[in-house]
Amino acid sequence: MRIPRIYHPERITHPGEIELSEDAANHVGRVLRMTAGQTLQLFDGSNQVFDAEIIQAGKKNVRVRVGEGTTEDRESPLQLHLGQVISRGEKMEFTIQKSIELGVNVITPLISERCGVRLDAERMDKKLNQWQKIAVAACEQCGRNRVPEVRPVMTLEAWCAEQDDALKLNLHPRASNSINTLPQPVSAVRLLIGPEGGLSEQEIAMTAEYRFTDILLGPRVLRTETTALTAITALQVRFGDLG
Template sequence: MRIIRIYYPFELSTDSYVTLTDDATNHLANVLRAKTGQAVVLFNGDGNEYSAQLSEVAKRKVVAHVDSKISISIESPLSIHLGQGISRGDRMEWVIQKSIELGVTEITPLITERCGVKLGKERWSKKHEQWQKLAIAACEQCGRNVLPILHAPSSFADWVNLSTNQVRLTLHPRADKAFRHVPMPPAGARLLIGPEGGFSEQEIYQTEQNGFQTIQLGPRVLRTETAAIAAISALQAIHGDL
């Protein structure tokens, strides 16, 4: 039976007792029906795993006893910062989940001209909290002990204007360069993916003015969620750990 992995957002130390978060408590006690004495793995983003046993399981409180710390890193040697144009429905959630499984280091949801999601500041904040929970769940599932940085939604213009030592890449089916022809600096890659309707002409101009190279993944036009995952996979296969 696979041991359950749980994120704990505070300091962890061996031979200590910790009360798990409300979300973890609900998942363990009410969804998985975990029992006292069950083995779990905790992580808090410091790069380590902590083996533990559940010492108390109740509907609204779960306590774990931390046994030992294990240094395990499955992080990719390639740093990828994904700038993803926000799309409607579950496409954005799908991209966040799968890109984390594939090892991205940072994700910034981008509000573009053709963004199909129109929210106020407070609702964007709640959406970010929802995406953060999804990111944690993805790390729990795939075994990562370091949480990727999930930035708050940003305007397209602000993000493309940011200074970086990473190579700047965006996709275009008629580009004349493939991923394998891109030299990769030590800082890694900044990957820009458009929303469902693509970028406007003004946005394309902005990428060109800020040093983004157009890269192709073949002659076909990919859906936004397909493009993100295919591009990350290509980068990891050529420069990372796939």
């Protein structure tokens, strides 16, 4: 049986006994139904992992004995920041989960003209909390020991206007560039994925003003969630650690 990997939101600084967080305790005690004497592995976002043994397990509280930490770096050399216009239903959750498995470091949900999702502030806060939990679960599953940040929702233009040194890419069906024609080396990418209806002409022009490079993935029109994962995979193959 595979040893469960559990995220601990506070830095583990030395061996000893600790209480798992409420979310972790619920997963270990209620979902996995683990009991005293069983082992698990903790990670705290520091790129270290810690072997731990359960010494007390209930439905709401789990206490473990933690050993020495060891560094396990599974991060890609390519820094990827995904700007994803919010998609409907479970598509956004799917994109967040799979993009983290593929090595994305930061995700910013975006609002654009054709974004089909409209949420008030309270519901948006709940969504952000849910999306960050999905990020944690994806790391627990795929073996990453640093948890990517899901940032607060921004407008498309505000995100495009942020200053950094990354290569800025925008998927466009009529682009003349492809990922294979991008010059090497590239160590950081800011990748924009539009909504299901695509960006408007005005938004495409705006991205050009902020020096985004239009790229084409191929001859077929992909759904927004397929586009994100295809582009991330292609970037990791060319500049990162896939393939």
